[in-house]
Amino acid sequence: MESRQLRYFTAIFEHGSLSAASANLNVATSALSHHLSNLEQQLGTQLFVRRPRGLAATAAGARLYDHARAIVRAIDTAEQDVRSESREIS
């Protein structure tokens, strides 16, 4: 699981569809579809049920979301923290 996959996944989850996430991320739906498929295959689990109007998270998808949100935040925090550390030194 790579950070980018988790970022895309959280956007898809929060927007409820690839097309909405696509508009928000400025990434083509095909790319998101690919990443989602890969993630599901890597985990061996379906994360969303495909519905006519969009995507509905499965239980596994909802559980991953809780983790993914925290992980993405932690990464952003780490980056900011290191940058501020380096500013203190220099």
Add this chain to the structure above:
Amino acid sequence: MESRQLRYFTAIFEHGSLSAASANLNVATSALSHHLSNLEQQLGTQLFVRRPRGLAATAAGARLYDHARAIVRAIDTAEQDVRSESREIS
């Protein structure tokens, strides 16, 4: 910051050299060197001081390590959790 960069970084930090991390990860030192350079450039900070016998972490490097270790663990935990969730369902 991608997950792989953080995994490589923690290995380099823990082993204290590219060559030791290389042996542990089964990845060539050149790849680790490149990733480390990219990470330092992305963060705008030097993470290790290059010493004749290996690498010594800077303050920024040490601070990143604390974050990186937690993030890598969180990712592994998330993966296991989702897998166990899917087993419960099926």
Add this chain to the structure above:
DNA sequence: GGAGTTTACGAATGTCGTAACTATC
């Protein structure tokens, strides 16, 4: 010369967008 890192180069892989396709309303 040995231990360690970096740089150069090419191969394999991954990522992404456009476009065509499918399905549902």
Add this chain to the structure above:
DNA sequence: GATAGTTACGACATTCGTAAACTCC
């Protein structure tokens, strides 16, 4: 026909290893 997702294909970028430098003992 409009909306939403997937698949096919090609272009571009990333990742990685081998090999050749380079530095410090």
